[in-house]
Amino acid sequence: MPYYTYITTNPARNVLYIGVTNSLSSRMAQHYENRGTAQTFAGRYFCYNLIYFEEHSDSKAAIAREKELKGWTRAKKEVLIAAQNPNWEFLSPR
Numbered sequence: 001m002p003y004y005t006y007i008t009t010n011p012a013r014n015v016l017y018i019g020v021t022n023s024l025s026s027r028m029a030q031h032y033e034n035r036g037t038a039q040t041f042a043g044r045y046f047c048y049n050l051i052y053f054e055e056h057s058d059s060k061a062a063i064a065r066e067k068e069l070k071g072w073t074r075a076k077k078e079v080l081i082a083a084q085n086p087n088w089e090f091l092s093p094r
Helices: 024-033 061-071 076-085
Strands: 003-011 015-023 049-056
Touching: 003 024, 003 061, 015 024, 015 061, 015 076, 024 076, 049 061, 049 076
Parallel strands: none
Antiparallel strands: 003 015, 003 049
8 A cells, every 4th residue: 555745735835734644635635624723733724735745655654754854944845846846736636
């Protein structure tokens, strides 16, 4: 079963959220349903638009990558996103 490390953003594209999941479609639906929910970072900042993801063969690799990306600067994350998605188009279904 593949696992994914992913990055979402808010509609204004000024907040980034990094996470791990084994089902991108389910997780994106959860982020959308939780928008505006103060209890979660992604909900509080409306980070429900998928802009980047990587597939991994196991959960340990995905979690390690998530931790690595979370340690990066915003500028470095932006370069990574732009390499796969230059216009930061929203990849999650509407």
